[in-house]
Amino acid sequence: MAKKTGDVSIGKFDILATYTYAKGLLDGLDDKEARERGMVAAVMGAKAKLGRPGGTAKDYHDDKSAAEKKKKSTITAASFDRQVADKMGPYFEETFLPALKKLAVAGLSYDEVKRLIQIPRLWGAKISGETFKERAAAPR
Incomplete structure (x- = not known):
């Protein structure tokens, strides 16, 4: 049975991973690399540089190595x-x-997306799929 919109549980990890994936696609990365970058960003957590352009390939590879060490597994698409x-x-x-x-195309940073979505700051906080849908569609 397919999940209903309200049955989906969304956390900051999901938002950061998917925001970074979407941003990577918009920046011209292929799908596989964009998904990997999404996972690296989510594992490493929201860093201040995420909302700004200019991270180097070395930064990404250093972050990926650190994330894989933290996760104790290889990060792939x-x-x-x-x-x-x-x-x-x-x-x-x-x-x-x-x-x-749409939010990435609109130029919102990850921190701005978090504020718009109003996901609680508590560790492990989740919102429903329906709540996400309503908040993401809210006028900016």
């Missing part, structure tokens, strides 16, 4: 699918990714 996209089912492609792409 399949990791993104398993930990983010697949757990949301069809909601990911139909609602979540398109909404985050």
